[in-house]
Amino acid sequence: MAVLGSEACFEPVWFERQRFEEAESQYQQFLIGGPPCATKGDSTNLKGRDSAIAKELERARSNIQRCLSRQGTTANLKTELTPEMAARVEAVEKENRVLRDTVSTLESQVKDLAKRLAALETSSGAAPAKAVAAPAAEEDEDDDDFDLFADEEEDTEEAERVKAERIAAYTERKSKKTAVIAKSNIILDVKPWDDETDMKEVERLVRTIEADGLLWGTAKLVAVGYGIKKLVISCVVEDDKVGTDLLEEEITKFEDFVQSVDVAAFNKI
Numbered sequence: 001m002a003v004l005g006s007e008a009c010f011e012p013v014w015f016e017r018q019r020f021e022e023a024e025s026q027y028q029q030f031l032i033g034g035p036p037c038a039t040k041g042d043s044t045n046l047k048g049r050d051s052a053i054a055k056e057l058e059r060a061r062s063n064i065q066r067c068l069s070r071q072g073t074t075a076n077l078k079t080e081l082t083p084e085m086a087a088r089v090e091a092v093e094k095e096n097r098v099l100r101d102t103v104s105t106l107e108s109q110v111k112d113l114a115k116r117l118a119a120l121e122t123s124s125g126a127a128p129a130k131a132v133a134a135p136a137a138e139e140d141e142d143d144d145d146f147d148l149f150a151d152e153e154e155d156t157e158e159a160e161r162v163k164a165e166r167i168a169a170y171t172e173r174k175s176k177k178t179a180v181i182a183k184s185n186i187i188l189d190v191k192p193w194d195d196e197t198d199m200k201e202v203e204r205l206v207r208t209i210e211a212d213g214l215l216w217g218t219a220k221l222v223a224v225g226y227g228i229k230k231l232v233i234s235c236v237v238e239d240d241k242v243g244t245d246l247l248e249e250e251i252t253k254f255e256d257f258v259q260s261v262d263v264a265a266f267n268k269i
Contacts, residue, residue: 182239187232187265190251190258195227202231202257209250213238
């Protein structure tokens with residue numbers, strides 16, 4: 001018997017099941033947002049809560065009835081609005097009326113334009129038909145006058161005559177046209193033997209060279225070094241008549257005064 005009693009002490013017996021069920025019920029009510037289930041000790045609290053909820057329901061019911069009893073007219077709304085809000089409402093209504101008038105005016109104008117376009121399309125459709133008919137009649141008349149079996153020799157002779165006239169006119173224009181003469185501007189460096197050479201005499205001798213298509217220009221003396229100066233002289237030549245080789249050959253003939261001749265610049269005109 002002592003053994004059985006000790007084993008009975010360890011049996012899984014739940015002596016506080018009722019308290020646990022009440023606590024679980026209250027927790028589930030808390031999760032769903034409702035009021036917790038009343039226990040035996042909370043009966044007085046539940047009665048107070050019921051009376052407060054009843055008062056709130058009665059107050060809400062009275063507010064709903066009062067709102068429904070009002071007439072939802074614009075005049076009543078305006079009386080409830082502030083003066084600033086009422087002014088804004090009147091401005092919006094005025095703008096709405098103006099917009100409606102503008103839209104109606106535009107609709108009438110669009111209708112008038114549509115009528116005018118329809119009238120123009122009908123009138124323009126008739127005119128081109130007449131214009132097409134007239135050229136067609138003229139083409140028929142031209143086809144009647146055209147001879148498919150005309151003599152081809154007449155056309156050939158006419159083409160040859162026109163070709164000869166054009167060649168003669170081109171030849172005449174070409175003979176009257178003046179030929180363009182190609183010219184160049186050349187600058188020469190004439191170097192003496194030493195500083196004792198008379199450069200004015202060198203310039204005089206260079207200008208004595210004459211040729212068809214040669215025109216001497218300005219000249220100046222440029223210092224080279226050690227008291228020696230060179231003659232820089234320009235000239236204009238016709239390319240077909242005078243070249244740089246001819247100028248160098250003629251200038252170097254003055255061998256008592258001239259050591260060498262170089263072309264400093266050569267530009268087409």
